[in-house]
Amino acid sequence: MKEDESNWFSKWEDELPLPEDLMPLSQTLITPDLAIAFDIRTPNTHQPLPLNHQQELAPVTISTPSSQPNSGEFDSPELGGGGGDEPARTLKRPRLVWTPQLHKRFVDAVAHLGIKNAVPKTIMQLMSVDGLTRENVASHLQKYRLYLKRMQGLSSGGPAGSVGDSATDHLFASSPVPAHFLHQGRPNSEHYLPYVPVAALQQQQMAAVAGHHAQLQPRFGQIGHFGSPRNGQFEHPFLNRQNPQAVHRVGTPVHSSVPASYVDDVDSANGRKVLTLFPTGDD
DNA sequence: ATAAGAATAT
């Protein structure tokens, strides 16, 4: 039915990008060294709040969190005795922590794209999460597929709630798994339209999935231009360290109950920083 | 050359 088409789209909007849900995904973890290397100065000028409604100021600033009291200096990882390493190279980004919210976006994106088109790049684009890389998505997708597979084998229909799920599956269980996921990729039915994600354009070209154009609404514009796109990856978020540019608190003081979101944490094993998107919206 | 996917590493 024709209506169907219009409908899916409406639903799509309604479900996927809830402003309230996705606002806070901003993460900003730039490597200090990188910033210096690129001579990035106060990149704070971005206000990616595409939301149409009021937003709440995203705490977006996750940067070095608590670690702060550095007298205005980034923490330069000095290797103790190790040797000098040129910081501008070999920079590793903090590990991404998949929160239920983030995972939800992931699932929504996959669900709406359809298994066929649900590939890392596309998913990443639909998710529109700042700082999220294709690799991040690919890794998560791999794991998610295993989860789906495992589930198919056990019971065909009882998602969360079935025994046997390792604690690890909890994250996945926190989000409803669309029915079609469990089915088999039957490349025959073209039910799910591959809607084309308008241009997000982060830096690469957007592979066209199909020839449809839809007016997307959630879109952040970020990432302006950074260094040189070597053939690897280089998307970095903004950084906001360096100048105490106060974050404009847009009027919503929020309750002070939350002690600063913990966005960064350190892995107990290695001391790696982990980036965490915050859970602002709740499921 | 780019990206997906599986394998492997941390």
Added chain:
DNA sequence: TATATTCTTA
């Protein structure tokens, strides 16, 4: 463990 990185292949 979860996520990253590497490797192989499409």
